[in-house]
Amino acid sequence: MTAGPNQLDRSNKEFRGTFSVMPMPAPLQSLEMGRMSAEVSVRIGALAGRLLFDAGRPVHAELGSVTGPEAVFQMIDAVDGSFVARVRAIDGSEPRTIADGLQQLLMEGARRTDHRSRLEDSLPPWNT
Numbered sequence: 001m002t003a004g005p006n007q008l009d010r011s012n013k014e015f016r017g018t019f020s021v022m023p024m025p026a027p028l029q030s031l032e033m034g035r036m037s038a039e040v041s042v043r044i045g046a047l048a049g050r051l052l053f054d055a056g057r058p059v060h061a062e063l064g065s066v067t068g069p070e071a072v073f074q075m076i077d078a079v080d081g082s083f084v085a086r087v088r089a090i091d092g093s094e095p096r097t098i099a100d101g102l103q104q105l106l107m108e109g110a111r112r113t114d115h116r117s118r119l120e121d122s123l124p125p126w127n128t
Contacts, residue, residue, distance in 0.1 A: 013087040019044075024076045025106055027085055032056045032102045037090045044074070044081035051075065054090040058105065060097045068097035069105060076109045 017027065024042075028051070031038050035056035042049045042063065049063030049071060061071035075081075098105070 014084060016084040017082065019078055019081045019083075024078060024081070024083065027083060028053075028058070028076075028102055028106075031085065032058075036087055038085050038087045039090070040083055040085045042075055042081060042083050044078045049075065052090050052094055056102075058098045058100075058102050059090065060095045062097075067095075069100065069108070072098065072105050073109045073112060076106065077113055 015027065027040065030036075031040070031053045033056070036053060037055055038053045040051040040053070042051065044063065047064040049061065051058060051072065052060040058072065061068060061075065063071040063074050066074060100108075
């Protein structure tokens with residue numbers, strides 16, 4: 001049985017969704033709260049990426065050529081995209097590019113989004 005959009009596939013221990021239905025922070029917080037180890041594959045337009053969780057903590061992220069926290073910020077800022085979270089063990093050979101916890105990453109991402117919105121609001125319209 002294959003999971004449809006925004007469904008949990010219990011046989012494969014994976015869940016998937018689209019950002020328009022489930023914004024990226026929601027599945028990440030679920031992994032954190034469940035203290036799960038998983039690989040979250042992400043597709044945002046032409047960019048592919050992944051985010052690794054080890055026992056509920058984000059430990060690595062990559063999106064295109066960007067890695068670490070910057071990749072996470074781009075993922076959580078995206079409005080259109082999709083993800084597939086696969087529950088699996090994360091071993092020591094996986095890269096470790098993130099030291100901060102998820103809540104710190106989400107707060108910094110929200111701060112950056114707010115700052116960018118204020119800057120955009122202060123700019124004159126493009127057609128002037």
